[in-house]
Amino acid sequence: MKQQLIDLDAAIQADFAQVEKTLHALPQIFGECHFQALSRYQQHLQTLLANLETLENSDETQELELKIAPTLEHLQSLQPPRQPAVNPQQLQMP
Secondary structure, eight states, rough: OHHHHHHHHHHHHHHHHHHHHHHGGGGHHHHHHHHHHHHHHHHHHHHHHHHHHHHHTOOHHHHHHHHHHHHHHHHHHOOOOOOOOOOOOGOOOO
């Protein structure tokens, strides 16, 4: 799994680089947002890789179960919040 993430990261980094090339013609705020997104992505990737490394080095089942929790919490924190279903019959006009 770790190798798959590393392989996917190469493609993702190429996408970030391609986006960066197109931002030069736009206001600076777009570049700043791009670099913040890149920084967040790299931080989350490093956290995930470190968690996977810890899991790979766990010998006992009980130790593995304890180390899965932080990895799962990290992944769940990255999930966008669910939006409630919209019922078009109940929309209110201002």
